[in-house]
Amino acid sequence: MVAMTRHSTYAPGAQTTQSIKRLAQPRGVSQAEGIRRSIRLASEQGTVLTPAEVVAHYASRPPVRSAAQTQRLIKSTRALRYSDDARRARK
Numbered sequence: 001m002v003a004m005t006r007h008s009t010y011a012p013g014a015q016t017t018q019s020i021k022r023l024a025q026p027r028g029v030s031q032a033e034g035i036r037r038s039i040r041l042a043s044e045q046g047t048v049l050t051p052a053e054v055v056a057h058y059a060s061r062p063p064v065r066s067a068a069q070t071q072r073l074i075k076s077t078r079a080l081r082y083s084d085d086a087r088r089a090r091k
Helices: 014-027 031-045 051-060 067-090
Strands: none
Touching (some): 014 031
């Protein structure tokens, strides 16, 4: 019996998209198959992190980035937050 698939649309960020490509390409599978395999593996391992676990993970192993990259990220995040605050105030 052929497995039925359901088509879904997701909007991963640029980094996630690049990660998907890096996982799928060397294995010779499509990006969709790479995602399916990753989800299957995570599900089998029971890897579901709480928000607190995610924060603890990055607190103990901060992402590698330069001071300039960190400042750009902070500036970008603040701009997004301020624009969202302004948008909500207009409603």
